[in-house]
Amino acid sequence: xxxxxxxxxxxxxxxxxxxxxxxxxxxxxxxxxxxxxxxxxxxxxxxxxxxxxxxxxxxxxxxxxxxxxxxxxxxxxxxxxxxxxxxxxxxxxxxxxxxxxxxxxxxxxxxxxxxxxxxxxxxxxxxxxxxxxxxxxxxxxxxxxxxxxxxxxxxxxxxxxxxxxxxxxxxxxxxxxxxxxxxxxxxxxxxxxxxxxxxxxxxxxxxxxxxxxxxxxxxxxxxxxxxxxxxxxxxxxxxxxxxxxxxxxxxxxxxxxxxxxxxxxxxxxxxxxxxxxxxxxxxxxxxxxxxxx
Ligand SMILES: [Ca+2]
Ligand SMILES: [Ca+2]
Numbered sequence: 001x002x003x004x005x006x007x008x009x010x011x012x013x014x015x016x017x018x019x020x021x022x023x024x025x026x027x028x029x030x031x032x033x034x035x036x037x038x039x040x041x042x043x044x045x046x047x048x049x050x051x052x053x054x055x056x057x058x059x060x061x062x063x064x065x066x067x068x069x070x071x072x073x074x075x076x077x078x079x080x081x082x083x084x085x086x087x088x089x090x091x092x093x094x095x096x097x098x099x100x101x102x103x104x105x106x107x108x109x110x111x112x113x114x115x116x117x118x119x120x121x122x123x124x125x126x127x128x129x130x131x132x133x134x135x136x137x138x139x140x141x142x143x144x145x146x147x148x149x150x151x152x153x154x155x156x157x158x159x160x161x162x163x164x165x166x167x168x169x170x171x172x173x174x175x176x177x178x179x180x181x182x183x184x185x186x187x188x189x190x191x192x193x194x195x196x197x198x199x200x201x202x203x204x205x206x207x208x209x210x211x212x213x214x215x216x217x218x219x220x221x222x223x224x225x226x227x228x229x230x231x232x233x234x235x236x237x238x239x240x241x242x243x244x245x246x247x248x249x250x251x252x253x254x255x256x257x258x259x260x261x262x263x264x265x266x267x268x269x270x271x272x273x274x275x276x277x278x279x280x281x282x283x284x285x286x287x288x289x290x291x292x293x
Contacts, residue, residue, distance in 0.1 A: 027051060028049065028050070028051050028052060028053055028139075028149040028150075029049070029050040029051055029149065029150055029151070029152055030048075030132050030134065030139075030150075030151050030152070031047070031048050031049075031050060031132070031151070031152040031154065032045055032046075032130050032131065032152065032153055032154030032155070033045050033046045033048070033154045034154040034155055034156070034157060035154075035156055036157050036159050037118075037157070037158060038158070038159045038163045038166075039121070039122060039163040039166075040163075040166070041119070041162075041169070042072060042117055042119050043118055043156050044115055044116065044117050044118075045115070045116045045118070045154055045155075045156070046115050046116070047062065047098070047112070047114040047116065047132060048110070048111055049109075049113055051110070052107070052109060052110050053108075053141060053142075054108045054141060055082075055106065055107045055108075055140065055141065055147065056101070056106050056107075056140045056142050057082070057099075057100060057101035057102060058099070058134070058138060058139040058147075059099040059100075059135065059139075060097075060114075060132055060134055060138075060139075061095055061096070061097055061098075061132070061133040061134070062095065062096040062097075062098065062114075062116065062132055062133075063094060063130070063131040063132075063133060064094045064095075064096070064118065064128070064129075065094055065129065066091055066092070066093070067121065067122070068121055068122055068156075069094075069120060069128050069130070069156065070118060070119045070121055071091060071094075071096065071116070071117075071118055072117040072118060073116075073117045074087050074089070074096055074114060074115065074116050075114070075115050075117075076113065076114060076115075077112040077113050077114065077115065079109065079112075080107065080112075080113045080114075081107060082100040082101060082102060082107050083100060083101050083102070084098075084100050085099040085100060085101055086098060087099075096116060100113075106142045108142075116130070118156065120156055120158065120163075123158050123160060123163050126157070126160065127155055127156070128155050128156040128158065129153055129155040130155045130156070131155075132151045133151070134149065134151065161175050161180075161224075161227070161229060164197065164225050164227075165180070165196075165197050165224060165229075166195050167195050168194055168195065168196065172194075173191065173194045173195070176267045176270075177263065178228075178229055178230065178263065179230050179231070179232050179264050179266075180222070180230070180231050180232065181234060181267050181268075181270075182216050182231055182233060183233070184233050184234065184235060184242075185215065186215070186216050186233075187212065187214060187215055188210050188212050188213070188214050188216060192212070197224065200222050200223065201222065201223050202216075202220065202221070202222050203220060203221050203222070203223075204217070204220050205217065205218075205219035205221075205239055215241055216231045217231065217236065217240070217241055218230075218231060218232050218233045218237060218238070218239035218265055219239045220239070230264040231264065232264045232265070232268040233268055234268055234270065234271060235268065235271050235288065236268060237250040237262075237265040238250045239264075239265075239268075243285075243288065243289070243292075244289070245289060247285065248282070248285050250265060251265075251269045251277075251281065251282055251285060252282065254266050254277070255269070255277065255279075255282070269285075271284045271288070272284045
């Protein structure tokens with residue numbers, strides 16, 4: 001009897017799950033992306049559609065804080081086969097208006113529809129929101145009836161450290177958390193030329209003050225706004241100024257211990273520069289060492 005009851009319950013559960021999957025029509029989503037940015041730098045956000053049931057036309061309003069962000073430009077995604085009727089910006093109110101109707105047919109694809117380019121003006125409170133608003137009945141489905149949708153807002157996460165340092169465009173200097181990634185062989189003087197902040201003090205991993213000609217090594221550091229920011233040199237995990245088998249051995253240790261234990265060495269271990277430190281970097285470093293031998 002107990003077995004039969006169990007079987008009935010299991011069948012009922014499977015049936016309910018099936019009905020809920022089949023019956024669930026996912027709502028159309030209009031979404032603004034979120035990106036990282038630093039003061040004075042250009043940041044690009046996208047507006048995209050998910051669960052697109054087929055759109056025949058629409059009018060979107062993108063709200064942004066004009067004191068935090070300066071609007072630069074808006075461009076329509078290449079794949080977006082609609083006729084754009086409105087693309088305008090009101091700098092006083094911080095709005096971008098975007099209107100479109102079916103040009104070569106209805107728009108049924110998921111993906112990017114609009115790219116917005118802003119320049120970050122101030123650090124503010126660490127996040128500059130960019131919101132998408134659709135007035136009632138302003139999104140039309142392929143049956144020419146108002147479409148149901150939900151919106152997801154985005155914005156710009158302000159990189160405080162990058163903003164504090166004022167890293168110039170076109171340099172090979174990147175910030176990852178509280179670690180500054182620099183290329184092998186960069187001196188303190190060269191680093192100073194790649195940032196706008198002046199009069200910073202630089203230290204070796206042992207706390208000795210570094211002069212302009214000193215090489216930046218993994219675990220050397222700079223004090224900026226009372227914060228200790230460590231340097232990481234790609235491939236030189238042990239901070240001895242060159243890339244050798246010693247770094248290969250350190251990389252294995254760093255990978256098993258994790259980023260928290262060795263923050264600078266972990267960033268230095270991202271040899272292929274894809275933003276992650278993992279087994280691919282171990283092979284890449286091994287290959288680099290073999291080629292040099
Ligand atoms: Ca080394
Ligand atoms: Ca990597």
